[in-house]
Amino acid sequence: MADSQKDQEAVQIRARTDADVPECAALLRKVYALDGYPVEGVADAEGWMYPAGLMAAFVAGETGGLLGHAAVCEPNGDAAVEMLVAQTGAAESEIAVLARLFVGPKARGRGVGRMLAEAALAYAAGKRLRAVFDVMEKDRTAIGMYERMGCVLLGRTLHHVTDGRTIPALCYAAPGAVDPTA
Template structure:
């Protein structure tokens, strides 16, 4: 087994993370919006915290926790829980290159984000496209619970069905 390192994102990781994102988009079509500006997408001002997964010195995965911006998962959780928006954050930007998927990188990245959420007293929510069955299995295996469904809108009037989840 190759050694997998999960660690906080550093600015020097940006080129490697952007290259991994472009790779994932070419194999999986994630994100559906595309990656015209991968570095800007990864380093959005809404990122609260982020981590990378590394195998043999190369970045093979990424996850971020982001401030809410009107996501359906946030609205659904607020309605169901009574939590305020400042108590909620969105797990997002999770991706792992295909070559590294048998090394539990996605699981370990998700667990790092979940630990951070717990430590900070923040409830994490997310939405995942129904086409991304492997991601849905991962979240469910880690105890995330479905809280509803909503269309994910992108591009020029396009949409795809998504499932909204809340962390355990």
């Protein structure tokens, strides 16, 4: 068995609990120091784990601690939602948003991000929801992962940060979200 496959088998994806949030926040601070994600900063890292409309959250972990996080939220003025509605005629009530996906520095290159994304997208699909999300253009590794997963580029937008900055972003739909009959 290849080392990367062993690595993935050691990783467990599960529903996040409130008890996980402090460790997730600590991990997020490390991610921010390395990547500048999230662009809003981490002044309230624990609060950031509870976005508006949170439907579900997942963590990746192994013996020794948590490795990453992903969430699924209801639409909340998201550009990706607007694009999917415009391109497909889907109702907002048929859409979920993949959010708050991050992987700690020590777990990178092991497929953890993909495993978390797949868990979140499977959750949305299980609820018969089409999943969308945005990703900052600067986050090339994440963009590559989503494209390898077969996610569909919906368009470009600007992410507006509370401090007045705008960050170029790409909006994607999960595989099958644009044409759910495909």
